[in-house]
Amino acid sequence: MVSKSELNVILEKILYSIEEGVHVIDNHGKTLLYNDEMGTLEEMNSKDVIGSNLLTLFPSLNEESSTLLRVLKTEKPIINKSQTYLNHEGKQITTINSTFPLYYNNEKIGALEVAKNITKIKKLSDQIQQLQDQLIEPMNNKEKKRNKYNFDHLIGKSGGFFRAISIARKATKTSSSVLIYGETGTGKEIFAQSIHNESVRKNKPFIGQNCAALPENLLEGILFGTKKGSFTGAVDRPGIFEQANGGTILLDEIDSMDQNLQAKLLRVLQENYIRRIGGTKDISIDVRIIATTNQEPNFLLENNLIRKDLYYRLSVLNIVIPPLRKREYDLDLLSEYFIDKYNQKFNNEVWMLSDGVKDIFKNYHWPGNVRELENIIEGAMNLIHQEHVIKEEHLSSYLIDYYNSTQQKAAEVMSEEGQSTDYEAQAQEMDLNRAMESFEKQLIAKALRTNGQNISRAAKMLNIKRQTLQYKIKKYTLDG
Incomplete structure (x- = not known):
């Protein structure tokens, strides 16, 4: 004792x-x-x-x-x-x-x-609020500041991406709420701004707010505004719902919002009015909500990261942006787009990717998606001097290491399973997607065996998210 x-x-x-x-x-x-x-x-x-x-x-x-x-x-x-x-x-x-x-x-x-x-965070939120005030304040000539993205910035022709664009274009014809799901770097904000800029609200404000950036109390003040005297130092200040009246609000990482604040947001969506913190007056608002998340909606619901009633209210229109690893045929298009972009910015004259770089790109898993691809190409073009082709020597070492590692693992799997010849024969008889899925299934099965069926360790070995591996295990019925 x-x-x-x-x-x-x-x-x-x-x-x-x-x-x-x-x-x-x-x-x-x-x-x-x-x-x-x-x-x-x-x-x-x-x-x-x-x-x-x-x-x-x-x-x-x-x-x-x-x-x-x-x-x-x-x-x-x-x-x-x-x-x-x-x-x-x-x-x-x-x-x-x-x-x-x-x-x-x-x-x-x-x-x-x-x-x-949270003194520093409070100061930061005040600065953010002031910047937002400036952003939505009409100019003397009544012109509004324009957002920079539209559908021309959405590059790709793959099936899943084409479907996402198709739904987004239809969303421009209504004012219903939209929920956009996509991994980090897939272009969720570009989709949101494109919808706004081709809708009837295009001449009204578009204001984005990351829900993960601030604590609940400060986020609530930024969303709904404050009334003087509601707490020490509080002043009369409109929130972004008032500022964006008639326009669109982008709520990024909606699943990071506290459950209590989610309930208040749901009430606003249902009743179309807000009340400032400390205020007693109901203020009517007309705002379209576009929300985004980088986690699968089913995962959010199963883990109570988002209220079910709010989810159903937000997902009137649902847009799923596929990750870059599932857009293999878009890699060349996007690469050309970013090469052109940085040719103009750096006054370069780069023409293309080498075959070796294309092979590395096609075998890479792209955890940072399109944003990562752009950063890689920008970095490569910083290293090019009087050359016209991006080669392996211009890439970051982690890409080369990853490629070499995956090639080695593939060779080990083929050797261990004794299926090299069989695999090549199967690949000739089936399309590329089926061949890749067959290979992926073998890699996952081996990783699970190696790690004693421990999903977390297998996911780490494969360098993918745990929930992604769980999805693939169910897809390939490896959980039986």
Whole structure:
């Protein structure tokens, strides 16, 4: 058994090791406990704080604006609440707090607050908001700033990509919500802007917001706006729903949005009005929502990353952008497009990819998709001097290493299974896609055997996502 004194040492060690600030007050608002992280956050010395009254330490707070004093009064916890206040030197601090009443023998003895400093994030969000204000502000001649992407920027003719473009073009004729699924780098924002720029809303604002970039409290303020006095330092400021009225909002990485905020977004979509944080007035809005995610919708639903009711509301129109590894016939088209682009930018005269580079590209798995392809070609063209062909020597070493590794693994599989001749004969009788699927199935089966059927380790060996491997296992019925 651990003694009481040993337990106190352990608790004290934990308290002064965690990255969150901890502040405890008694029933009279006097500080009982104040860890070093909270002192760093508020730029105060714990020796000066312990034993002092909270309102004496922070004169900008009162019984209503202080989350500690409010919980002390109401005895109701406050979870993940944003609070902006001034320290003893008048410096503004913004925190996200979770605050709880404390009891001993069923009697209230004080309140505990755990805080995380988001002052820098708050400043960043204010800068983002100011930039967005400038972005949507009409010019004197009533011209609006135009977004740069349209359907001409969507390069490709493969079946899945062509279908995605077809659905996107039909989406320009309506104002229904759109959900776009595609891996990172597949061009989700290009699709979103293309839809907006060919719709009846094209002369109205298009505003994008990454839902993963900010905490819930700040994101809510950016989306719905704030009312002066709703919290310390709050001003009257419209959110992007008001700013984009009549236009389109792109909500990128919608699955990163907190469930509580998802519920508020659903209500806006159903009722077509918003209410600023701290406000009492309902503001009517007419905004089209285009949401994006880089994870499969079924995966989001199964893991409760998105509310089902919100998902059904957003996915009136569903666009699936295939990854580049499934667009082999588009590789040449995209490569030519980016070569032309950087010829103009760098004043080069590059004509093509070498056959060796084409082979490497076709065997690469493209985790970064089209964005990665563009970066690779841009990098290669930085290394070319008075040459007309991109060769292996112009590529990043990781591409060459990956290609050599896959070729070696393929040779090992053929040797081990004793199916080299059979495989070549099969490849002559079936089309390329079926041949590649047969080879892929063999690689996956071998990886699973090598790793004792452990999916995570097999996925790491194959250098693909775990959920992607799970999908392929079901596709090839390797789970039986």
